[in-house]
Amino acid sequence: MKSVINYFKEIYFGLKSLITGMRITGHYFTHPKEIITQQYPENRETLKMFERFRGEVVLLHNENNEHKCTGCSACEVACPNGTIEIIHKRVDVDGRKVKALDTFVYHLQMCTMCGLCIPACPTDAIVMANTFEHAVFDRSKLTKVLNNPGSKIMDGIK
Amino acid sequence: MEDVITKPLESQEYFINMGPQHPSTHGVLRLVLSLDGEIIRKVEPHIGYIHRSIEKMCEHDSYQQIVHLTDRMDYLSCHINNEAVCLGVEMGLQLEVPERVKVIRTIIGELTRLSSHQLWWGVMGMDLGAITTFLYGFRDREMITDIFEETCGARLTMNYNVPGGLMFDIHPNFQKRTKDFITHFKKKLPEYDDLLSNNVIFRQRTMGIGKLSKEDTISYSVTGPSGRASGFSCDVRKHHPYSAYDKVQFKEILRTEGDCFARYQCRIDEMWESISIIEQLIDNIPEGSFKAPTKAVIKLPKGEFYQKVETARGEFGVYIISEGQKSPYRLKFRSPGFSNLSALNHMAQGCKIADLVAIMSTIDLVIPDIDR
Amino acid sequence: MKWLYDFSYLTRAIHEGLSTRFEPGTVVILEMVLVGITFMLLFALLGLVLVYAERKVSAVIQQRLGPMRVGKWGTAQTLADVIKLLLKEPLINKDADKFLFNLAPFVIMIAAFMAIAALPFAKGLHAIDFDIGILYVAAVSSLGVIGILLAGWSSNNKYSLIGAMRSGAQIISYELSVALSLLTIVVLTGSLQLSIIVESQANGWWIFKGHIPAMIAFVIFLIASTAETNRGPFDLAEAESELTAGFHTEYSGLKFAFFFLAEFANMFIVAGIGATVFLGGWMPFHIGSWEGFNAIMDFIPPIVWFFGKVGFMIFMMMWFRWTFPRLRIDQLLTLEWKYLLPINLMNIVLMAFLSLMGWHF
Ligand code: SF4
């Protein structure tokens, strides 16, 4: 007798647990307002990344096409995977030859977005930008030169 | 012809390659199964498909750079991995980090554990055929990744720890967002029970499956929730507290059954514990600096340092041998996934293919963690 | 508009129109071709609509939007998928048994075609009205398993074979429960003919008239028919997390589309049988003596009633699929032989008793 009762008890509790589960999914089915999908390419205008989001390294330029990079290579050293290459040149300042930035090469395809280069820079010349649409059809496009053509270093940055 | 008829029918064992591309090996794990019908006789894991020689790479990276490599191991508990390396380096430097850092590390560590468990829960349901749970798990995880993105700058590979502290201070919104998440998730967690834990099919699928006794757990050194489900008290947070774990009250979840359901329930209960840890700390973040001053080039003194932490999967250890240089002479990670996987053959013998899937999801494998 | 309520006007008009022009033999052949084309179109339409419905239902259950890009609300998505499947290369495994491999999808489709012929869609819209309708449908709908077994065997893939074997065991067992739960209602109607069963529900559907045992039978039918169509939580033959894609792992392109279509066609068929036997087929919903209400219900054409009920059954199946975890093969068989079958047998006895005592409505 006991086993018979257990048999039906099992069925009852089994069915009950199934119905509880169906109630949850049924709830979401009847509440389409709770849908969380964002339709990504369509919502480009409204999509805002958080300000700290690390998308790519950029060298800041001001309106006079000046940047703050002294070409000290600290970021190159801090980078764990050789993403940054600083190419120097020698310029005359007050009759002395000093090191300065010639080309700031940034291999986006190697960057792990670890952000170690940013605090390493003594002059805060580089920051992480929020962009994230990095896909290109040609790999060579991922190797970028970050200093704008004709740009020069800001006054007073050493 | 005659002997064909008189010869008794023989059953033969056969082999199946499960993986490296298979929906439920959660990555590039290859299992060679010896099967008798649907019954598993032997499981032979073949690993190494995603080996990136992280340990070797560490030997010529600076200590700051090593941290970001650990993101790529167990990517679901990356913050805790980072923390392990940082704690190891801080131990070597005998550096006392500010209280603020300790508390923030603990909160984000618990958030990481929650997000890892949420993803595991979703995937567990999906492995057993309830695809909807996958999306519910991700729905709740999304809020945590948002918190991470706002404060740490990335959703998965956060690299928020640096030796001596944190990369930057928490975002002003951090506390509010975390509290919002906790209120939201406290409402959603019972749903997890309704959808899976109490479901009769799920219980049948997991109860009594893949049993692991306490002795076997210890001899295979299965740690984390998988070990605690067999009664092996191995919570590093409890036994060797690091960061702020000595200041919070929480229970070490222990169960005795050692089957799939116990492992499942352990993780669900751990989520409640994590919530309570976060609740205790979130309003009590002490003021102070977010980073202890360190030299630009960190050189550990000559010696050996071992630091272990509790990730979402178990005990994660960092063993640093330093020769006094700016990079370690040798570095070894003790990853929980590797040991947990080793017990798979023991657990799966005599089970069916469907059970193997359940067992694999309850030991919560992350393959890059195994291969490193 | 009369034909919308009674399709026999339409069918008779077609028959007479053809008879005036052709010999009687030709008329029969022409009518058969006409019916065949209709069913083919119906299947194609069903595939498109049901795949879309499944995607949307699953999406909303999972708090997603589902397909949204092709056409308004993604309505043309399935059409785009069909084109994609047609353009795909039909790959065949090197060591596969080519003949059986190519045959399998057709066997499944043929089984589905044979079963759908016996369904009464509306008054007078009924391809063949067998006097053993239920028996025929039950027999034919389980022919599909041959296709699954062939597919699994001929693919030369162990995953496919395991899936096929599981499916064989599963369908043979659940066939019993489906048939027995239908028999419970047959006890009341006293006939296996589907048209008579529908007519007998003019004053109320069997699920209400037969109250408790009919409801038990309906629940059993829902479970067993879900299992018979190989849908989650009983989709062990596919079990994507265990067997990658089960019996159709090796199929691609058009042949895969056939399997996919057959799944939805089978779903429609079992839902149609369930609707016919338990929910009154194309009969409108009537409540006792509420004349006004009954008149309004009568105003809705029978074909809408039929498809509405079928839609309800299919929605239930989708709801199951997107909620529950999958069973294991031994649990599946336990469920059938230890729970469904004994309960079903008891239920039939109970029903026989009820109908003897005249305790049903
Ligand atoms: S983010 Fe990391 S990987 Fe990228 S350039 Fe900076 S240091 Fe190098």
Ligand code: SF4
């Ligand atoms: S970006 Fe900063 S760290 Fe890098 S070279 Fe320029 S100044 Fe030095």
